[in-house]
Amino acid sequence: MTERYGHFIDGGWRDPANGEYFTSTNPATLEDLYQAARGDSADVDAAVTAAQRAFEAPSWRGLTATKRGKLLHRLGDLIAENAEELARFESLDNGKLLREMRGQLLTLPDYLYYYGGLADKVQGSQIPTNNLAVLNYTQREPLGVVGAITPWNSPLTLTASKLAPALAAGNTVVIKPSEYTSRTILRFAELASEAGFPDGVVNVVTGLGAEAGAALVDHPRIAKISFTGSTATGAAIAARTASRFIGSTLELGGKSxxxxxxxxxxxxxxxxxxxxxxxxxxxxxxxxxxxxxxxxxxxxxxxxxxxxxxxxxxxxxxxxxxxxxxxxxxxxxxxxxxxxxxxxxxxxxxxxxxxxxxxxxxxxxxxxxxxxxxxxxxxxxxxxxxxxxxxxxxxxxxxxxxxxxxxxxxxxxxxxxxxxxxxxxxxxxxxxxxxxxxNMYRAMSPMSPRQGFKNSGVGIEHGFESMHEYTRLKSVWINTDESPLGDPFVMRG
Structure with a gap:
């Protein structure tokens, strides 16, 4: 009997609300591989609710940045330990060479290690003012629940490039993988739970883009969408997120x-x-x-x-x-x-x-x-x-x-x-x-930023700069002078 997978929500497996599944096929042999849950708005709502609850809970919000980084390091170790299984899953799902996927899995832990190291390197700054009694500084804060919509061509690498900086910055995540490559992302979330991430921090809802993907983009509690895929879909996501005044990182097409x-x-x-x-x-x-x-x-x-x-x-x-x-x-x-x-x-x-x-x-x-x-x-x-x-x-x-x-x-x-x-x-x-x-082509590193110009996208993935994609900047003003305030109708500075 074909293996069947539910969603991974709030630290465990969950059957689809509508009871429906779809079948993933091996593109080389055309044989059925497994069935995955066909998610809809109810499943997305359950995942986002779990992610929001986890974002606000002391078990995640109360962790220091250094401890978040250690969890990412542990996840990197688990990916390395399970590299052969993950490489084989991915090759069966999308038809890419097993030897290429083995190569990708050898470097994939580096994404987790790199961002694990950056978790406690995100800093604010002190701003000079014209009043020596006023202290003005900035701090960077996590956004909340990030929706990640990932493609089928390099699902694990492209998911890690979103998940790692989002988690390092203190966000929680709901991932909607491509319907053609669900299994490796479900296993990825399972390994995150095994690494010690609190329940609800990493969630996966599988399904079709027009159903589960659209519901994720439109969910009112989503603070940001990070998407990799076609330019046409990216343009639609940009319009929908802009109408709600939330950000989007879009890695789109190319004709290089x-x-x-x-x-x-x-x-x-x-x-x-x-x-x-x-x-x-x-x-x-x-x-x-x-x-x-x-x-x-x-x-x-x-x-x-x-x-x-x-x-x-x-x-x-x-x-x-x-x-x-x-x-x-x-x-x-x-x-x-x-x-x-x-x-x-x-x-x-x-x-x-x-x-x-x-x-x-x-x-x-x-x-x-x-x-x-x-x-x-x-x-x-x-x-x-x-x-x-x-x-x-x-x-x-x-x-x-x-x-x-x-x-x-x-x-x-x-x-x-x-x-x-x-x-x-x-x-x-x-x-x-x-x-x-x-004098080279097709090289990349988690340390080197990637940005698409023109119709190739918006925002930055990889590198330290991507940490700013998953944080918001706050300016804090503190008056250290305890003497009576002056004219209330004059702007302070």
């Missing part, structure tokens, strides 16, 4: 340029292009899907990328030799198919891939694809595909490629390949992207 200059190490650049668009089957917001190669090295880069794309080993993501697994679900496969066909209709040449590969498994597999004869006006170049599809274009000058790279609605990431230190700095300063990699 990966730029190769003629003085670059072309072999390394080709590997960077491969990593940027074919790792995780292109299902990443930072995918380097627009590749620009200076004309002198265009043919060489194109041949190297296409040759490697055609030799990528596609198959079971649990197998050690596999380099590319399936797309995460049927709709995503249909979307990739649609865009490749659209690109050809627009005039692009299918240089590699563009079809279902020969794989024994029946899942949602798609070949690594290269499109040429494309330009920046084509929809296939302008719109996010979220699949293993690279559009490769030549350019002549630095000024030209800078204009092309910035001619996009997105601004999440960019890559530059050059041996010129001066050019590297010029490009890093001029590219309209929140993250710029030079």
């Amino acid at each position: 340029p990966n730029i190769v200059f003629e003085d670059a190490n072309v072999e390394n650049a080709a590997m960077g292009v491969i990593a940027g668009i074919y790792a995780a089957a292109g299902q990443t917001c930072i995918a380097g899907s627009r590749v620009f190669a200076q004309r002198a090295v265009y043919e060489e880069l194109l041949e190297r990328v296409a040759e490697r794309a055609n030799s990528i080993k596609i198959g079971d993501p649990l197998a050690a030799e596999t380099e590319l697994g399936p797309l995460a679900f049927q709709d995503q496969l249909e979307k990739v198919n649609y865009y490749v066909d659209l690109g050809v209709d627009e005039g692009a040449t299918l240089f590699a891939g563009g079809k279902r590969p020969e794989v024994e498994l029946p899942g949602y597999f798609y070949s690594p694809t290269v499109l040429t004869d494309v330009n920046n006006d084509m929809r296939v170049v302008r719109e996010e595909i979220f699949g293993p599809v690279a559009a490769i274009m030549p350019f002549d000058t630095e000024e030209e490629v800078l204009q092309l790279a910035n001619d996009t609605d997105y601004g999440l990431a960019a890559g530059v390949w050059t041996k010129s230190l001066a050019r590297a700095h010029r490009m890093a300063s001029s590219l309209d992207a929140g993250t710029v990699w030079i």
